[in-house]
Structure formats: structure tokens, C-alpha cells
Amino acid sequence: MKRRTLLKHLGISVPGMILAQHTLSSCMLNGSKNRDIARGPFQPTWESLETYQTPAWFRDAKLGMWAHWGPQCQPEAGDWYARGMYQEGSHQYKYHLDKYGHPSVFGFKDVINEWKAEKWDPEELVTLYKSAGAKYFMAMANHHDNLDMYNSTYQPDWNSTKVGPKKDIIDGWAKAARKNGLPFGVSVHAAHAWSWYETAQRSDKNGPYAGIPYDGKMTKADGAGKWWEGLDPQDLYAQNHPLSKNSENDGMIHRQWHWGNGVAQPTQEYIDKFYNRTIELIDKYGPNLVYFDDSQLPFWPISDAGLRIAAHMYNKSIGDHGELRAVINGKILDENQRKAMVWDIERGQSNDIEPLPWQTDTCIGSWHYDRSIYETKRYKSAKTVIHMLVDVVSKNGNLMLNIPVRGDGSIDELERQVVEEIGGWMKLNGESIYGTRPWKVFGEGPAQESAAALSAQGFNEGKGKPFSAEDIRFATKGEVLYAIVMGWPEDGVVKIKSLAAASADYPKEINKVELVGTKQPLKFERTLDGLLVYFPKEEVSDSYAVPLRIV
Template identity: 50%
Template sequence: MKRLSLAICIGMAVSGMTAQEWKIPVSENEEPMATGRFTPEWESLQEYEVPEWFRNAKFGIWAHWGPQCVEGSGDWMAREMYMEGNGKYEYHRKHYGHQSEFGFKDILPLFKAENWNPEELVRFYKETVGAQYFFALGNHHDNFDLWDSKYQEWNSMRIGPHKDILDGWAKAAKKAGLPFGISFHADHAWTWYEPSRRFDLKGDKIGVKYDGWLTKEDGYRPNADGTEKWWKGLDPQKLYAQSHDFSDNTWDNGSIHRQWGWENGAALPTQAYVTNFYNRTLDAINRYNPDLIYFDVTVLPFYPVSDAGMKIAAHMYNKGLQGKDDRAKTKNVVFGKILTDSQKKALVWDVERGAPNKIMEQPWQCCNCLGNWHYNNGVYQNGKYKNAATVAKLLVDIVSKNGNMLLSVPLRADGTPDEKEIAILKEFGEWMRINKESIIGTRPWKIFGEGPIANSDIKINAQGFNDGQYTKAGADEIRFTQTDKHIYATALAWPANRKMTIRSLAKGSELYPEKISKIELLGYGKVKFERTADAMTVYLPEKNTNSIMPVIRIRRF
């Protein structure tokens, strides 16, 4: 997460690309791509139609959880622990030892998931919070597979919890009747882990290389006290993936953001590395049959240097085909970031921590987080979580623009949310229980909203990162959704004067010239209103019916 890549995919972003044109063509020798209606070319993938179940779902929850939660220092811990002077570096060295002696590989056995109860958590997310789909982390940039992986020996069955995490999540989602998603992030370990080959530039360990240099042979050399290394027989390079030349400006901590699309001097991966990621991803898809897959990348994995990502997308779509005719629709969803307009027809556009300020023609998704992407003790201790009102107003704004929201709820290393997260989710869930008819199964109205923020020109920063603008929304911000029978209008806070003013529904408005005979406040009932040439004013009851914001329902006929 949190990249600021400005990759521009030229040529290949517009036209299809044949296999011989790719710099690093993936091998299908071990995991053949599923064949069917879709082929790994843009012309074919653009025949994709977003399934109705996803358009109706609107809200999902994501367990963005793995071994980087052990130290509780937040997202990208496995990279930043190798950046001298960084807070994560200092915390790791103080509590675990120098990075040459105790690296991220040594954190993995400490990831126990000892209190993890996937069935209980998924049931809570669905029944109490209102989630309509559920996502699990398959692997992160730390390159550790959270399942019994055929192609990665550094996995959760062999090390740490000795559990197939994806299997547990998949079974829990199926039992709850929720569509299941998996996110894959390990393709970027190639450049992301480059700091693991650094060394201190000051202090008592100047020049001592970190453990990203280690090889399988090093595991057979006894420790200083004569004992065997715990990782004997494992190859650290299959975790760190550092048997390659450095990227340009590798000591510049910010360069990875500029190189995220494999440009600006990023060290290009080998075919073996690309194929390994492809094999691992297809292995997980074929085992756990996800309905959705997510990549934390520009467009698709290894795009535009390899066809691996396009083959994964075609495989996923073909796996989800419902029917055998040439026009059969797929039930599956594949997300991509920083997409061109034509690519948004082939993939569902994902916006990280943000939203466009208009209704999008194609359905899209915002991925956001209650706190940090990986569990962060500082966020917990300092009360930095998004509150329930913020989560709700972000959701309402996103849905009004034809989007879904995927909310990450960080779990501690033991597999549990903390009590502050639970309280926030319960409060939000209570709002959803009363008002979900204005969210689930709706579509955008003629305009998404009105108010100072709605009328502003708010830009997306790279793949998102503008959600702070929307958290400031107050009672003067109105958002609209609709069904065949109703229009819903939500004020993004309770107005202090008990009057909900909606200018778009003024008497004689071109947006809604029809007569309005009845308005109801969800969770309350019929309320008084009046329409003038300036606005429609809805008179709300003296006591708030929920702790967050009001939603009114207007019957269309």
C-alpha cells in the first residue's frame, strides 16, 4: 500500500499485445491458464461485464493480516525495518536484534495466529457490521504465502501458525454465504526487499550486511553457540528474492514509488520469478475458488513487461463463466489500479483511500482501512482509527458515485481485532442495520450529490489518497442513491437546526420535477417537508435516530 507510482503504460495500454512482444513472457508449463471465452488480450478482456452481485454488494471487509503484524509497527514493516534511522528499524533492533542477525525471516515463526477464529470473525463482519463480501490476504510484499503453497516454501503451513490461513478464511466465507476474495501483493518483493541487502552507515555495526544476502547454504553453518539454525534447509532468497542487480537509486527510499510500474530504472524480474508468482496465484485460485482477486499494482502484476497478469485475469474470468455459450458471463471480479478508460472496461478500477468526484460509468471500488494496513500499536494507543461516522460517510459518498467500499480491519498477530475496532464496527453496523436499503442494491441517481465538497474539483493523487477531503463532510453535504421504487438522500451529518436542506429537489427542479407526496426518515417514519423554488426542506425529529447521520426515503411513484 501507500505507493505514489505515476506509471504511464504507453502503447500496450491501448492495444492488445501478442505473447512474443512481451519482454518477460510467463511460462504455463506448471499451471496452464484456464481456457474459455476470455484470452489474455485487452480486446478480449474488454468484453467483461461486472456481475450484478458485485454491483449490488457495495460493502466488503478485508483481513489485511499476516506476519508483518507481529511487531505492531504498521504497514511495510518488512521493508522499513531495513531502513536505518526509520522508526520500524529502531523498534526491531531494540526488541529483536540487529538486522544482520535477526531479520524478517526470523519474525515469521513468531506469527502464531493462536487466537484466530475465522468463522466467528466472518460471521461478525456479516451479521453485525453488514459486510456483503469478504477479502483475505494471500501474500503481501513480504513474499510469505498464507496457505499451503505448492510454489513457495516460506508459507504459513510450514512456518509460524502451521495453518492454511486461506483455507480457514475460504471455508468461513462459504459458511456465512459471502463471496470470497483474495489479495496478492508478492510480485513486488523483487524490488520492495532491496533494503534487506543494505548495511548500517553509522553506529557499532557499520558495514555489517543485513540478512537479505543469505543463501540456502548459509543455513547449514552452525550458530555461534554451535546450534543449528531454525531455517536450515530453507532458502532465504526464495523469501527475499534478492539474487539480482539493484534497481537504480536503490538507497533512495522513495524510488520504489517511482518504479512501481517497472519503470525508471527498476530492476526487471526474471522469467523464473514472474512464473513463480503466476504459479502461486493460480494455485490459490484453483484451490480456494475466490470470487474476487486484488492486486496492489499498476494495472496488473508485472504489467507492462510481462503477460503474467493478463493471463491471471483471463484465467480468473474463465473460471467464473456461468454457462457454455459464447456470451456466457463470468461471476468473478479482478481489480486493477491506475487504469486507462479502456482498461476500466476490462478490470474493476480500485482507488486506494480515495474517490473520484463524479459518477463513474463503470462500477469501481475504494479500498480503505480503519487504521494502518497492517496492525499498528501506535494507531491503537493514540486513538487514530477512523470513527464510525467517517466510515459511514465515506461509504455513502462512494456508493453515490457507482462504487463499492472494501474496508480493511487490521488484526493483531494473534488473529483478533482490538476492543476499539470492535466498538467502531458495532456502531457503524447499527447505522447499516437501519439504513442499508439506501446502500445495498442501489444505483447512482442523476447526480451523486450537492454541497461544497460535491461542487469542488478534488483530484485523485496517483491511485487515490484523497479521502481526507471527504472526511470533512458535514450536514450541508447531501448524497443520492436510487432503486426502481425510491430515491434516497443522505445528509453526511445531523444538521444542528434539525432541517435537512436539499437544493436539487427544489420545486420545479429539472432533476426531479415530479410531485413528492411523502418522505420518510429511515428508522423513524414519515416526516414533514416543504418545497420552494430554492430547496426542499425536510424537518427532522428533535432526537437523532442514530449516532451518525440521517437518510430519507422518497417514493418515486
């Protein structure tokens, strides 16, 4: 049977894509070297996975918090450090040169050795996030830098129990989450190390180190007499392969994220290793949620490895719990793929009510800790985060918020203040968030009129008009309608046009309007122009957004 015919038979549609030659060797069929898929109703095809139903715990939770934390936080120089430090002339390259030395001598493997996580207290941090209103918690299991943050059989040397902090980071986070009664998630990014690390194959073009290769091609033999003696850098960097087409173009990685456009095709061994690492992660730590930093599932469409991982997680969840409680996130999903998993929008939000539950992931700073953001006080405010949360919830979504963690395992006092302010608002107003569902319309007001369209996997965050008291967002729970006013009205009156006397969306009578946070009844008047609500003279505390309970 021809490759494309077999893929169609298995329910895998790849129109217009060119499949890697190795795809069907052992990747399509579980060979002896691959861990088995758990038995159950789900098969590794999109058609089978499309029968998935999002579990109630996720739909009700609304707010999760994320520790996007690993060795790239150690330099405190922002996201994608392990790639940027090999880009001659970039700010991270210059930073690395000043702090550590030249990347031909001191590479990212050596940054890992500097990372000790000496102040890490997972229970204290997860307890803080729970007090801030988080209903689930996610930790990074690996990033594009390819270091596993757990005791990994299939990445035996380059994992956090053997190098760096020499601690099982995922185990620590998982125990802290469960002690706090929170569903636990892991984020998995390592599928892309293959092409992402290609900058490590370069050398300087100018200056005293011109022509001297960075450490991306080093081998086990090069470690003699060094701290990493006996370790093979290629197990980390995975660079024993030709460069992708136009690899010298630093932006090309984004156009090749789908494993096309001239990307160097990963070997079967590399795909199998990732598959086994991820299945072991699921089996050993039992996450309720797995977030993949992939366009759809890892290695799709050149391999079905991601489909097999998804089928395994769903089947295992049913076997462990008697029902499906698992959630898997993916990025750029078509209409059918959104039925198979929960669509994640990075640093952005939908502009309408989505028919299926979804999630946005964002950060109050840089994904990996960046000291310059701390020093210049450029974190997102609690007000901004709460506005995002309210908007996302009104459209059937959840918010996953990253609080950047320093290399030592702590968060700074400015971040802590933001988290605590979020918690203050959630304690007063969480009723209007948790367990709600979208109303007939998500809201009204000028902010939506200027909302930016999604770009790729998201990235429309903060591009529209800021929210004000003229903006309203809605949510429902049973017979209650919540209208959340995105600010305190200066004149003391809010007009909600969607609830006008002639509204087809709300034809029944309105008997009571009260502030959720204080339970204070408010005077109101329903006219043909809208529902007029008269606010108290004294502004209530934490009035970043003001939920009204309407019955």
C-alpha cells in the same frame, strides 16, 4: 516477428515503455512449466478482457471487509514493516533493533518464525463483519514480504502451513466466509517483492554494525544449525539480483512500481513462479474476487502474466458457475482498462459518478496492525466510515474496509466497537445502500466543493472539508430516491436544492418523505429554492448520516 509487433498482434499496447528482454521467452506462450489457462471466451489481451461485465453481486454488495493480515502484523509496528526494518534510522528499524535485534542477525524471515496466530478464529471474525453489514469478505493471500498464506506448491517452504503459524490461513478464511454466505476475495501483493525487499541487501552505514550486511543475501547454506536449516531465504527475499537504479533512495520504489524508471528487471523464473502461485490460489480456493496491488495487472507492461491470470479467472468463473461472477481489482487504470476489471482507488474516492462500478479500499488504522494507533485512539470513527460509504455509493462505488488484525489473530476492543457501530447504522439504514444505483447527480453541499483530486492510485481521503448536515448524497432503487443527509440539522430543517420545484432532474411530484431508519413520515415543502424537509425534534440514534426515502 519483432517483440513490439507481436505484442500489438496480441492486443497489448505499450506506448513509450521499454520491455524486458525476457518478456517473450516463455511468459507470452504457456510453456510446460506454467499452469494452463482455463478454456473460455476470454483471451489474455486487453481487447478481450474489455468485454467484461461487472457481476450483479458486486454492484449490489456495496460494503466489503478485509483482513490485511500476515506476519508484518506480528511486530505491531505498522505497514511495510518488512521493508522499513532494513532502512537504517527509520522508526521501524529502531523498533526492530529494540524488540528483536540487528537485521543482520534477526531478519524478517525470523519475524515470520515469531508469528503464531494463536488467537485466530476466522469464523468469529467473519461473523462479526457480516453482522456489521459486510456483503463480501477479503483476506490477504500474500504481501510484498512474499510469504504465501496458504498451502502453496510453488512457494513450498515459505508459506503459512510450513513456517510461522503452520496453518492454511486462506483455507480458514474461505471456509468462514462461505459458512456466512459471503463472496470470498483474496488480495495478492507479492509481484513486487523483487524490488520492495532491496533494502534487505543493505548494511548499516554508521554505528557498531557498520558494513555488516543485513540478511537479504543469505542462502540456504547459511541456515546450518538454525531454526531455518534447509530453507533458502532467497525463495523469500528474491534478492539474487543487482539493485535497481537509485535503490538507496527509499522513495524510489513508488516511481518504479510500473516496472520502469530503472527498476531491476525480474527474471522469467520469478515471473513464472508468481504466475503459477496465483493460478494455483485461484484454482484451489475459488475466490470470487482477486485484488492486485499493482498499477494495472501484475508485471504489466513487461509481461502478459497478469493478463493470463485474468483470462484464467474469468474463464474459470464461467466454467464453474455458468456465468461470470468473478471480480478483479487493479489500481491506476486508463479508460479502456477499467472495462477489463474493476478500478480500485486506494484511500480515496472519485469526485464524480463513475460510468462503471469501482471500489475504494481503506483502513480504520494502518494496513498492518500498529499498536501506537490503538494506544493513542486514532482509529477512524464509525461516523467517518459511514460518511465514506455513503459518498462512494452515490458515485457508483463500493467500500472495502480493512480492520487491522493483531499478529495473534485477534482484533482489539476499540476496533470491535467501530465495527459494531457501523453494524448498528447499517441495520437501520442499509436499505439506502444495498442494491442501489447512482441518481442523475451524486449530491450537493460544501464538502464536494473542497474535495481533493486523486493522487496516483488515490490518496485524497480526508483532505477535503468534513461532511455536515448541509451535504446530501443520492442513490436510487426502483422508483425510490434516497437522499442521505450527512448529519442531523441543528435547526431541524434540511434544504435539498437538487429537488427544487423546477428541478429538471426530478420533474415528477413528491408524495412522501420519510426517515429510512424509523419509517417516520416527515413534513416537507417543495419550493423554487429546494425541497425543505422538517426533521423530528428528537434526534434519532446513529444519526451519523440520515437517509430519507422519497417517492
